[in-house]
Every structure is written in C-alpha cells, then in structure tokens.
Amino acid sequence: MPAKADVVVVNKIDSAAPADLAQVVANVERVNPRARIVRAASPVTLGEGPTLAGKRVLVIEDGPTITHGGMPFGAGTVAARHDGAAEIIDPRPYAVGSIAATYARYPGIGAALPAMGYGDEQLAELGATVCASACDVVVIGTPMDLARLVDLGHPSRRVSYELRESGSPTLKDILDPLAQRWAAAP
Secondary structure, three states: OOOOOOEEEEOOOOOOOHHHHHHHHHHHHHHOOOOEEEEEEOOEEEOOOOOOEOOEEEEEEEHHHHOOOOOOOOHHHHHHHHOOEOEEOOOHHHOOHHHHHHHHHOOOOOOOEEEOOOOHHHHHHHHHHHHHOOOOEEEEEOOOOHHHOOOOOOOEEEEEEOOEEEOOOOHHHHHHHHHHHHHHOO
C-alpha cells in the first residue's frame, strides 16, 4: 500500500505513456510524500532461436498476468512485436480442456495463450493447444521454460526481462545504508 511504503518502485517507464507515469508519481507523492520513488524500466530480451521477423507467432504469456491481472498481453507479445512478427496467432480456436475454460472465464484475454498451472493434465492441454496452432514460432513469455516441460511442436524462443533502474535514487542507494546499520547492530 503506497500510503505506508518507504519506497515505491515505478516500473515500465520505458513503455508507459509519459502522462501516465507523471500521474502515477503524482499520486504516490500525494498519498505518501515521504516515500522515496525509484524509477525503473523492464526491457524484454528474446533468447536464442529462430527469427520472428515475418513469421506467424504464437505467444504464451504468464497466466495470472493476462487472466485475473487483467492485461490483454504481456512480455511475450511485446517481444514478438518488437522482433517483427508478421502475425500474432490467436490460439482460442485451438484451445482444449482447461485452456478453453480459461478463455471462457476471462473473455478479455487477447491473442495470447495463458500458461495456467503446471499439473500434468494442464501441461498436456497446453501442449495440445500449441501443437494445433497454425504458427511458425512459439514465444514463451512466462517465467517457467515451458519447452522443458512440454512438447510445443514448433520452434520456440523464450523471453526474459530485468529491472533497470533509471536515475536516482536506486534500490542500492536506499538499501545499502540500512544493511550497514543492521550489520552494525548488536
């Protein structure tokens, strides 16, 4: 809760609209003027694999992000668009079992395949959905390397991202003095 936070990280400054970022910072400053604000970006990086340029790409996104998180897409879609995918394949017509049920429960999901759970049955349904999809390459935008768990039936590339602070203060600037004080305490 920002009203009680000592530090607020305002992330995705590389992809959010400047007016939206300014509004978030203004809201934090209004609700908690003592909070230190760390600004950061989360650039996406594609792992090794086939080019996406001009290809039909199926994107698997982190399930919670695009279901109850309410986002229509995530890091995988951002990476696929950035790398020149000709088309992002809509996996809904190919969805089976619990994957189809997820689309019914969360109709706001865009053209992305949610990775839901990781039990054997759901992994099999995820694999069947991917294998049936008419794509050239699969982009895995989840923290888990799904290609290790399920046969995707298509070449794939994995997406990662990291926090990159911008300006000052950084988390290190804030945490180092605290760590030194705690280390010196009896």
